[in-house]
Amino acid sequence: MAGLTTAPYVAFFISIWIVSPTVADQKEVTAKAGQDVTVDCRTPRDAEILLLKWSRSDLKSEGYVFFVRENRHYESAQHPSYHGRVELRDPQMKAGDVSVVVKNANVNDTGTYEFRVSTRSRETATEFSHFIKLTVTESDTKNITAKPGQDVRLHCQGPRGAVIGLIGWNRPDLESDKYVFFLRENHTNENYQLPSYRGRVDLSDPETKDGNASVVLKNVSVNDTGTYECGVIIRRGDEPKLYSTIKLNMTDSGHTDGPTVGGGILGLPVIVVIFIALFFLFYTKKISEKAVAAENEKEKLFQDLFSSSTPTDYVATTRDRGTYTNTRRHKQTNYN
Structure with missing residues (x-):
């Protein structure tokens, strides 16, 4: 049973x-x-x-x-x-x-x-x-490496098919209440944006189709190095949810956007400095060579003038205090 x-x-x-x-x-x-x-x-x-x-x-x-x-x-x-x-x-x-x-x-x-x-x-x-x-x-932090001056895409994928109400990209390492990028109801608001990012951040897809909340950071510099977080809100009243964390690193491309010291650019490209130094050495060497050549030519002309066979038949010449002594039959002429 x-x-x-x-x-x-x-x-x-x-x-x-x-x-x-x-x-x-x-x-x-x-x-x-x-x-x-x-x-x-x-x-x-x-x-x-x-x-x-x-x-x-x-x-x-x-x-x-x-x-x-x-x-x-x-x-x-x-x-x-x-x-x-x-x-x-x-x-x-x-x-x-x-x-x-x-x-x-x-x-x-x-x-x-x-x-x-x-x-x-x-x-x-x-x-x-x-x-x-x-x-x-959350997915693990993604690392991106870029060179100064490049445009960098920061990827963030929200729910596909959902209408995004708010996108907020921020940098927690800056400890600021302002954002790298802020969009609410398809409108950006620079009042909520960090001054250094104004005019440099755009949506990768302005229509945010399929939940695409990625942005493009233009003309990056060493000051942009840091951690970026992408928060998205779908429904009004919800708390923002973290969808992407990206660590942006910069490589040395030969120049920086650093401060100026003594009126000169602290980050002047090394190649320019080397070029200037080589040009200076080359120019100095050329000047020196021209001076030596001119002196040799002068000495040669001087020797040719007084050693050539002429009707006066100069045997030897000396110049001392404006007096030239011409030895020809022991005759001396004083020009002073």
Whole structure:
């Protein structure tokens, strides 16, 4: 008698199994933001799947996370934030595989999900449910390296399909209440922006399609080195959620935007300094060579003048205090 009473319950529990290290009514899955998350779920191999519903009770608006009836996916019954992001691992659900894949998971996907499946096997309809707790944590800090003068794209992906209400990029290392970039209801406001970033930060996609909250930081300098955080608000009244953390590093490109010392540029390019030094040495050397050449030429002319065979037949010449002595038959001429 006891065996007949417990048989339906045994059939219920063997009708679904989910890959998990422990046997429990609720499975926990953890993922990083930006990853694709696969939730394994199976029904008996020979069962016909009539209905598959995946829902979240904490969603503030109506709609399923995923909805399939008679092998047809109904996106019209789906919550907007999951449009285009949830699909069956096997579209044909062969061998009872009703596993689903959540693409590009974000922190807003954190919550408790209920799987509800209706099957039919040998003219017997069965309905069962299972709960999944999904936790999506922030992705690890991304490192970006740039050179002064370049434009840098800071990536931030919010929920796809959602209408973004606010985007705030900030630098926590500056300990300021102002932002690197601030947008609310599709309007930027420089009053909330750090002065050094005004006019230098634009949205990568002005329409923020598919939750794209990325920005482009133009003409970066060494002063832009630091940590950048991207916070996004979807619904009015919600707290901003962190979707991206980026560490921006700068490399030495041969110049800096540093201060001036003594009226000169402290960061004058090394190559310019070397060029000036080489030019000075080259110029000095040329001047010296010209001076030596001129002196040699003068000496040569002087020697040619007094050593050549002329009618006066100069034998030797000396110049002392304005007196030139010409030795020719011991005759002396004084020009003073």
